[in-house]
Amino acid sequence: MANASSTPVESNDLVISRLVRAPRGALWRAWTEPALLKEWWCPKPWTTEVKAFDLRPGGAFHTFMKGPDGGTSDNPGSFVEVVPQSRLAFTSMLLADWRPATPWLAFSAIVTMADEAGGTRYVARVMHPDKITRDRHEEMGFFDGWNTCIDQLEAFAGDLR
Amino acid sequence: MANQYAQLSDVFHALADPTRRAIVGALGHGPESVSTLAAPFEMALPSFLKHLSVLERSGVIRSSKVGRVRTCELVPKSLSPAERWIAEQRAAWEARSDRTATFVENLHQENLSHGKRKLHSR
Numbered sequence: 001m002a003n004a005s006s007t008p009v010e011s012n013d014l015v016i017s018r019l020v021r022a023p024r025g026a027l028w029r030a031w032t033e034p035a036l037l038k039e040w041w042c043p044k045p046w047t048t049e050v051k052a053f054d055l056r057p058g059g060a061f062h063t064f065m066k067g068p069d070g071g072t073s074d075n076p077g078s079f080v081e082v083v084p085q086s087r088l089a090f091t092s093m094l095l096a097d098w099r100p101a102t103p104w105l106a107f108s109a110i111v112t113m114a115d116e117a118g119g120t121r122y123v124a125r126v127m128h129p130d131k132i133t134r135d136r137h138e139e140m141g142f143f144d145g146w147n148t149c150i151d152q153l154e155a156f157a158g159d160l161r
Numbered sequence: 162m163a164n165q166y167a168q169l170s171d172v173f174h175a176l177a178d179p180t181r182r183a184i185v186g187a188l189g190h191g192p193e194s195v196s197t198l199a200a201p202f203e204m205a206l207p208s209f210l211k212h213l214s215v216l217e218r219s220g221v222i223r224s225s226k227v228g229r230v231r232t233c234e235l236v237p238k239s240l241s242p243a244e245r246w247i248a249e250q251r252a253a254w255e256a257r258s259d260r261t262a263t264f265v266e267n268l269h270q271e272n273l274s275h276g277k278r279k280l281h282s283r
Contacts, residue, residue: 022269040260
């Protein structure tokens with residue numbers, strides 16, 4: 001794939017693959033019906049509130065998680081690609097209608113579903129920018145500067161082109 | 162390699178909890194006493210100490226006691242910070258994918274039993 005970014009990013013890709021013993025339709029429903037998604041999105045006893053779920057490119061995808069000790073995790077973002085029954089991409093770096101965000105955790109994720117003997121092959125590829133990862137370690141969990149976000153947006157825009 | 166994998170599992174478990182990730186974040190600035198570390202958390206001290214002991218058993222942090230003060234610090238060699246951060250992300254997504262699979266398989270089983278009835282009614 002043509003990529004305007006100069007740093008290799010593959011090293012930080014997480015690729016998680018599962019054979020799910022159910023048809024693609026069931027997997028698609030679990031992912032795209034908020035009432036179902038909130039059942040598995042976060043580990044119990046944490047709970048998920050789906051604050052926005054607008055299933056279209058540029059549509060908001062916003063989850064808010066609450067823990068038993070009062071901890072919370074707010075994760076706004078948006079969908080960037082929706083291919084019914086087969087592919088879903090979303091990112092924390094854009095809000096609804098392509099409005100740029102400066103997320104606490106920058107990532108894009110691509111979820112694919114394909115028929116396979118015995119059920120459905122489910123693959124989640126989660127991509128993190130190399131640079132933000134390095135910077136985070138120096139500060140261990142603190143926000144990165146604007147430059148990093150701009151770099152990410154450029155890299156992201158490069159991929160979209 | 163197997164040994165390394167076992168250690169990674171412990172680290173995954175240690176980092177799967179938001180409170181423990183926050184502790185690791187705080188220790189990123191340098192060693193800290195338990196009381197100072199605990200101060201920002203609205204949590205009873207015994208609960209907080211449990212989190213510390215999970216981190217310590219995984220090898221992510223270590224502690225030492227001088228007089229009455231116990232001090233915690235990150236163990237730099239437990240994983241490089243880059244590896245630790247990626248391990249944290251992987252732990253979260255592996256667990257999420259397991260939950261997805263389990264949920265969908267249950268959903269499918271329910272659909273099968275309901276679907277049979279629906280087919281007949283159509």
